[in-house]
Amino acid sequence: MNQIRVIPLCNSADLLDSGLAVPFDVVYQGMTCRAFAVRFNGKPHAYLNRCSHVAMEMDYQPNRFFDITGQWLICATHGAMYAPDSGECRGGPCRGGLVKISLTEMDGVVHWHTEHNLQPVEF
Numbered sequence: 001m002n003q004i005r006v007i008p009l010c011n012s013a014d015l016l017d018s019g020l021a022v023p024f025d026v027v028y029q030g031m032t033c034r035a036f037a038v039r040f041n042g043k044p045h046a047y048l049n050r051c052s053h054v055a056m057e058m059d060y061q062p063n064r065f066f067d068i069t070g071q072w073l074i075c076a077t078h079g080a081m082y083a084p085d086s087g088e089c090r091g092g093p094c095r096g097g098l099v100k101i102s103l104t105e106m107d108g109v110v111h112w113h114t115e116h117n118l119q120p121v122e123f
């Protein structure tokens, strides 16, 4: 069984409130997937970059997930909207929420946490 690991992702300063995301790659349920981290109301959050409507990446421009209000994560394809702090569906054609990835932030660095079905990409 894989152990839980805490992996450095980016510097805290790389994530601005409602700003651009920092992308990273993970292996989720055995498949390599894109993921992203954002900051919202001061706290970092991360999700798989996979819409719950159709399993597609959501950003309409690279690393841009927030709508123009900065209050929602929006899928570019059909407009599903998700709460930035929980990944829950808040509107549009989503079928459930986003897959959340645990983060911690300390000493100016954001780290992500592996889980049994969420692992780093090994090169």
Ligand code: FES
Residues within 6 Å of the ligand: 051, 052, 053, 054, 055, 056, 058, 075, 076, 077, 078, 079, 080, 092, 093, 094
């Ligand atoms: S693929 Fe995201 S809303 Fe349809």
